[in-house]
Amino acid sequence: MKAAVYDRYGEPDVLQIRDVPVSRAGRNQVLVRVRAAALNPKDVLIRRGKFPLLDGLTFPKRVGYDWSGEVRALGPGVSWPPVGARVFGMIQAWTAGACSEYLAANVSELALAPENLSFEQAAALPLASLTALQALRDVARMPAGAHVTIHGASGGVGVFAIAIAKQLGAHVTTTSSDGNLALCRSLGADVALDYRQDRVVDPERRCDVFFDVYGNQSFQQVQPMLSAQGTYVSTVPKRHVFVRWATTALSRQRCRLVIVHSRAKDLSLLATWAESGILKPVIDSRFSLADIREAQARVETRRARGKVIVTID
Ligand SMILES: NC(=O)c1ccc[n+]([C@@H]2O[C@H](COP(=O)([O-])OP(=O)(O)OC[C@H]3O[C@@H](n4cnc5c(N)ncnc54)[C@H](OP(=O)(O)O)[C@@H]3O)[C@@H](O)[C@H]2O)c1
Known part of the structure; x- marks a missing residue:
């Protein structure tokens, strides 16, 4: 599968799109076909090497914490959400990986995506x-x-x-x-x-x-x-x-x-608020996965109005 990765800390030009093995859904995980991801200043800070002790010092590193997509397979111990469900979530671990075609997501870190939102809008929500x-x-x-x-x-x-x-x-x-x-x-x-x-x-x-x-x-x-x-x-x-x-x-x-925590219960509440029109995602700009460098450069300006989205076809 295609995924955004990098092999050293640095400027946006360290980012690459590479073929990597498809993730497998482990215990209490589902395999998600990611449709959209959203970027955060955290992605930029990690890429610049600001948190080397937290992000693990090993390379290659992956990109993106916010995602939305469809469930493709259930891991051991999982009976919900069903295959085919539209879901969204935030990766808590510093390992990232939302900017990729597939993601093994913890069930405790996702919820059903708001029915009235597109994948891009849903990905804007989590973090x-x-x-x-x-x-x-x-x-x-x-x-x-x-x-x-x-x-x-x-x-x-x-x-x-x-x-x-x-x-x-x-x-x-x-x-x-x-x-x-x-x-x-x-x-x-x-x-x-x-x-x-x-x-x-x-x-x-x-x-x-x-x-x-x-x-x-x-x-x-x-x-x-x-x-x-x-x-x-x-x-x-x-x-x-x-x-x-x-x-x-x-x-x-x-x-x-504040230190954000990815929690299914909070994501469900936020989804309910989105469905009733209380929360309206604001999308600053959209980029394809191939344009991940430009997408991160936009976040880095600190001028984005709302969220920078990466679409994953
Ligand atoms: N601790 C946590 O768990 C946690 C979680 C999420 C985010 N964060 C941190 O929270 C911060 C904000 O995140 P974010 O996603 O909202 O960032 P962001 O989307 O990059 O913020 C961009 C906004 O910053 C505003 N801005 C730029 N210069 C400013 C200034 N001098 N004074 C006031 N506002 C200014 C801009 O507004 P104008 O264009 O109108 O100036 C722009 O709309 C980041 O540092 C991020 O790392 C921490």
């Missing part, structure tokens, strides 16, 4: 929408009626965070560049700010949860606007986040990091 859901619901423990600021709201995670925050009953303020203000409003932002013109941190604005999706603010910067029991949640594992996480462990105002 980014799971991150938004788990950051707001589980890490921030955001109560209904909370005022949330989503910083970096027009990217992969941000567009889902807007809709999920609204669904959880929040008043939502977003930050983006000028060109994405209308997008943020169309997704449900009550207030859309331009981070170049407006104050991202404004002590006059109520903020119970500050979701730093882009990751260039800090708990210390944001603290003056956080309410008495407010939470700052970052997506980016920087040193200052860990330090403040430790020092606010017992405080009412908290600094936290």
Whole structure:
């Protein structure tokens, strides 16, 4: 089967499409014919060698964590989902592999794809929408009626965070560049700010949860606007986040990091929300598997509106 692979860390030109053996579905896995994958900054960071201890130091490496497709075979111990089912999911292991024609997927890391979405739209969901859901619901423990600021709201995670925050009953303020203000409003932002013109941190604005999706603010910067029991949640594992996480462990105002987990139950909830129109995938661009270098280069610009999709025919 064809798969995106690379033999050393580096720029997008290390990426290649090669023939590799078709995966086999192991225990508690299904074999999926992948139809679409979505890329994330994580793919770029790993390819650049930023996490050598986590991704295993061995080559060749595979690409992609988000996928959608059809079940082709069931592994030992699996009775669901049936062969032929449309499914989507996120690979938890750092080994990746969504950008390939076939994938052995853990049943605990997939769900039935939303019936109203194309494969491309379904692939846009997993990692980014799971991150938004788990950051707001589980890490921030955001109560209904909370005022949330989503910083970096027009990217992969941000567009889902807007809709999920609204669904959880929040008043939502977003930050983006000028060109994405209308997008943020169309997704449900009550207030859309331009981070170049407006104050991202404004002590006059109520903020119970500050979701730093882009990751260039800090708990210390944001603290003056956080309410008495407010939470700052970052997506980016920087040193200052860990330090403040430790020092606010017992405080009412908290600094936290979200670490996304692939969970079938959460994927099913997100699929239900997609089917009822609460979650609408935003697709920045589509590339064929053969154009994996260009696809990753687009993610690397950090200017994508929503998700970069790789279609796999
Ligand atoms: N910890 C975890 O489990 C986890 C999970 C998922 C993602 N992440 C991390 O979360 C971050 C965001 O992920 P993503 O998928 O949303 O990334 P992304 O899709 O690449 O984000 C692109 C967005 O970033 C915005 N942006 C660019 N420069 C900005 C700036 N200076 N200030 C504010 N926003 C800016 C852009 O908006 P404009 O064009 O409007 O400026 C663009 O829409 C990444 O660092 C990723 O690695 C972590």
